[in-house]
């Protein structure tokens with residue numbers, strides 16, 4: 252025999268997964284929730300791993316563009332930090 256009072260109270264409190272860290276946060280505590288940086292990082296990696304498995308082509312394109320952008324950024328930074336003589 253369960254306690255009807257407890258189960259209805261549990262069903263009443265909605266828990267939403269935090270979009271940032273994936274933590275289950277009660278609806279009435281969303282405003283107070285602060286993401287744990289470590290947990291947020293792990294959640295990001297978890298989502299990324301999911302994308303790698305499902306969207307290999309898309310990820311490759313993303314990495315290409317990101318790599319290209321990074322190379323451009325590096326080139327620009329090197330040019331800027333180059334000592335003028």
Ligand SMILES: [Zn+2]
Nearest residue numbers: 269271272286
């Ligand atoms: Zn969070």
